[in-house]
Amino acid sequence: MRTRLHMMGLxxxxxxxxxxxxxxVDKSSGGTGGDETxxxxxxxxxxxxxxxxxxxGMxxxxxxxGMxxxxxxxGMxxxxxxxxxxxxxxxxxxxxxxxxxxGNGVIDPGEQCDGSEFGGKTCASIGLGSGNLLCNAFCGxxxxxxxxxxxxxxxxxxxxxxxxDCSDDDCFVELTCTDSCAAPTGxxxxxxxxGDTTGRPSVISNSCSVMSSAEAVFQFKSPADATVTxxxxxxxxxxxxxxxxxxxxxxxxxxxxxNDGGGKxxxxxxxxxxxxxxxxxxxxxxxxxxxxxxxxxxxxxxxPQPESWCTGLSDDDSDGLIDCDDPSDCQSSWECTPGPGAxxxxxxxxxxxxxxxxxxxxxxxxHGFPGGYCSEWCDLAASDCAxxxxxxxxxxxxxxxxxxxxxxxxxxxxxxxxxxxKGYSSKVCVLGPEADCTNAGDDDQDSxxxxxxxxCQSKAECVPGPKAAGQPCAAANECFAGQNDPVCxxxxxxxxPGGYCSExxxxxxxxxPGSICGNWINFPSGAGTCLRTCxxxxxxxxxxxxxxxxxxxxxxxx
Numbered sequence: 001m002r003t004r005l006h007m008m009g010l011x012x013x014x015x016x017x018x019x020x021x022x023x024x025v026d027k028s029s030g031g032t033g034g035d036e037t038x039x040x041x042x043x044x045x046x047x048x049x050x051x052x053x054x055x056x057g058m059x060x061x062x063x064x065x066g067m068x069x070x071x072x073x074x075g076m077x078x079x080x081x082x083x084x085x086x087x088x089x090x091x092x093x094x095x096x097x098x099x100x101x102x103g104n105g106v107i108d109p110g111e112q113c114d115g116s117e118f119g120g121k122t123c124a125s126i127g128l129g130s131g132n133l134l135c136n137a138f139c140g141x142x143x144x145x146x147x148x149x150x151x152x153x154x155x156x157x158x159x160x161x162x163x164x165d166c167s168d169d170d171c172f173v174e175l176t177c178t179d180s181c182a183a184p185t186g187x188x189x190x191x192x193x194x195g196d197t198t199g200r201p202s203v204i205s206n207s208c209s210v211m212s213s214a215e216a217v218f219q220f221k222s223p224a225d226a227t228v229t230x231x232x233x234x235x236x237x238x239x240x241x242x243x244x245x246x247x248x249x250x251x252x253x254x255x256x257x258x259n260d261g262g263g264k265x266x267x268x269x270x271x272x273x274x275x276x277x278x279x280x281x282x283x284x285x286x287x288x289x290x291x292x293x294x295x296x297x298x299x300x301x302x303x304p305q306p307e308s309w310c311t312g313l314s315d316d317d318s319d320g321l322i323d324c325d326d327p328s329d330c331q332s333s334w335e336c337t338p339g340p341g342a343x344x345x346x347x348x349x350x351x352x353x354x355x356x357x358x359x360x361x362x363x364x365x366x367h368g369f370p371g372g373y374c375s376e377w378c379d380l381a382a383s384d385c386a387x388x389x390x391x392x393x394x395x396x397x398x399x400x401x402x403x404x405x406x407x408x409x410x411x412x413x414x415x416x417x418x419x420x421x422k423g424y425s426s427k428v429c430v431l432g433p434e435a436d437c438t439n440a441g442d443d444d445q446d447s448x449x450x451x452x453x454x455x456c457q458s459k460a461e462c463v464p465g466p467k468a469a470g471q472p473c474a475a476a477n478e479c480f481a482g483q484n485d486p487v488c489x490x491x492x493x494x495x496x497p498g499g500y501c502s503e504x505x506x507x508x509x510x511x512x513p514g515s516i517c518g519n520w521i522n523f524p525s526g527a528g529t530c531l532r533t534c535x536x537x538x539x540x541x542x543x544x545x546x547x548x549x550x551x552x553x554x555x556x557x558x
Contacts (some may be wrong), residue, residue, distance in 0.1 A: 018534040043314075062232050071467050075485060102139040108305040111139035123147075127158040129170075152176050155216075167199030179205055181248035184219040184284060189228065190302045193218065195288065197238075197294040206243040206288045208257035211288030220285070220301055222277035229302045230285055232271040239293030241288050242271045248284045270507050277303070310335045311350060313364065313396065320399040324350050324359045325377040331358040341374035341536050344414060344429050345390040346404030350370055358388060361402055367394065368431060370416060375402040380426040383425070390424045437461040438475065438494040445525040450487065451476050457484035464503075469515035470532030470541065470556050473499035487505045487529060488519065496558045497543045502529040531555035 022317065053380035076404050090440035101108045112121065113135035122133045123146035131146035148158045152171035159396040166177035175182040180201045187193050187319045204210040207301045222228060232242045245251070256273040277283065287297055302315045315322045317329065323338035338355040353374035354360065363373040378384050378391035380401040385391050388406035405412075406426045407419035418432030431444045433484040437456035442449050451462035463483040474480055478484040479501035489500040504527045505517035511530035518531045533553040534546035540556035548554050 038070055044306070063232060080386060102137070103448055112141045114139050130161075154194075155185075162197075164196060166201065167201060170342060177201060178203075180215055180286075184217040184248060187218045187220050187285070187299070187301055188298070189220050189223055190305070190532075191220070191298045192298070194296070194298050195287075197240075197289055200256055200294070202289075204286055204288065205240040205247070205251070206257050206259070206286055206290075207251065207254055208243065208259040209241040209290040210292060211292050213292045214294040215286055215288040216297075218285040218287070218299065218301075219282055220246070221282045222279055222303070224277075224279045224303065225262065228277040228283070229272065229274045231300045231302065232258075232287060233298045234295060236295035236297075238289065238293040239291040240271060240293075240297060241290040242273060242299075243286045243288070244273055244275055245284050246281065246288075247288065247299070258389045267482070304382045311362070313361075313398065315368065317384065322398045324355075324378075325398060338376075342405075343374055343376070343403050344417070346371045347374045347376040354386070355382070363394075364404065366443070367396070367459050370445070371430070375404065377401070378403050388426070390428050392422070392424055392427055393464060404430065415484065440490075442524050449525070450524050451481075451485045452487075452523070452525060452527060462486065466530070467501040468528045469500075469502050469512055470544070471501045472541070473501045479503065482512065489529065494521065498541070500558070501542075502531065504528070505530050516551055516553050516555060518549060518555055520549060520555075520557050531557060538542075 016166060019337040030086070039170040054246060078084040101337060102111060107114050107117050113133070114119070115135060116131055116136065118141065121133060121141065123133060123143065126133075126141075126143065126146075127149070129149040133149045133538045134142040134145050136142050142386060147160050150157075150159045150161075150163075150165070150168045150170040152165050152168070152174040155165060157168075159168070159170065161168065163169070163513040166174075167172055171177045178198075180203055183546070185193070187196075192267070196218050197216050198283075200214040200216055202214045204215050204217070207424060210407050214490070230242060230244060234240055239259075241257060243254050245254040249255040253414065256275045258271040260271060269434040270347070275462050283419050285301070287299060289295075302318075303317060306317055307321075307323065307326045308316045309327075309492035310323045310330035310333050313322060313483045314457055319326065322328070324330050335349060335351055337351050338358065338360050339352040341347050341353040343354075350362045350407075352361040353362055353376065355376035357376075359377040361375045361377060363369040365371070377398070377400045380391050383391040383543075385403035389403040390406050391401040392404045393401045394404075404424070405428060407413055407429050408427060410419045413419055413429035413471060416431070417429045418431060419427045420430050422428050422430065429445075433444055433455035434450070434453045435443045436450070437450045437453070437459055438461050440450060442453075444453070444455065446453065448454075450456055456462050461475070461477055462484045464486045465479050467473060467479050469480070473488040474490065476488045479488055481503035483503075487502050487504060489502055491497055491499055503511065504523075505511055507517050507519075507528050511517050514539065515530040515532050517528040519528045521529055522532060523546055531539070531551075532555060534540055534556050537544075537546045540546050544556045544558050546554045547557055549557065
């Protein structure tokens, strides 16, 4: 009996395991009496006899109830309706997810646009100018196809239609285009601005102009009691006047005006006014066409700044006093505390050099003193240098000179320097004359190269020869020159095949026949060289081309 019951139990267990296996392997079909859950995306399992139907899987349909059982619930996002056999119907699932309908051409909830549909929105309606809106793949509006609206007082072509500010139809009725004083452009001090008067109003006249035309108006507040300089440049050939006043619309408030009557076609013009400004006062600058003209201009407003660098050999505050020569800004600084170096000694900083006040200076290689040269600032009239030193003006654009070591022979100068007569009260230790007149170098660092330097012009290397500009050469004295300043633009140093005969020129002077002064090669002095003129490549030597390099004529160059 126990054996029979045991066998029946095994059979029932096997049947149960078989049913479970069916439910696990294929959850989309009903179990045989189990209560199973359908797989993701499948329908719920059907209930077995007397059991409950399984729940629908994620996104699936609810299963059907078995005999005498209940219908299962629909899965999340699935269809909820199940049918029961002799029992209650199943409960619906949590419902369908929010659909993604982007691309159907209709602006659905959550979309800004769809395809060509923008719901009436345009570039203009969202605050921009012309152009077309774009709709991206996520039904969002993209404005990259729009251009900005024209801003009528910023001297820019914002909407890219070729018309700037008041020249643009969009700006004709704007107040700033009918009244120059309505919104003057602010400018900082010091500051710089580039603009154009074309199309601007003509309602203000500067006192120094006989005629008046379109004007541009700026304003600034002076940060200090100081001399303010307003500088206007024009490269368009436009004749401008520039004036400063305290009230834009009041001509009687004008305090300075400049109009030099320039403005020749193709020429540049410069206007400058300087005045004593008061801290906190607002000033108006009027740039006006002085001869019925309009055009481009550059405007700068400058105010003296404190000497910002006490070792740069420059006059930062434009007061005529450089570095340690400036008592208010530098002489209390550590850079200007005198050191032990005698006049002419090597140096790196001013404070290595001796001085009878806090005004030492270290002259550098850029000014012709390799290795540095100890000195101090001096009074040119009093020649108050120590010992045999001589007070000299070496072109530093200062109110004072610098001390140079006095000498009678080269042996009194440090190595690398020579005792040279420079026209002072005695000879001084400076770099010697140009040592090599054929090395394409500025040996004495006076910005003059080889035969350009008077030190060389009496030497045989600089006596002109017969060859015209553009002819081959190996040495300068093979080439024609109006003075003793020929140059051979050689292959070794400059890379011009076979050399190229030329001479130094200053752009205003004449070159030899068939040549013109050009700046194809840069020299420290800024001098040009004479280049052979041509019409076609056939008029140039082999290896050279007839090019337009911005001169009056084409020239043969390499």
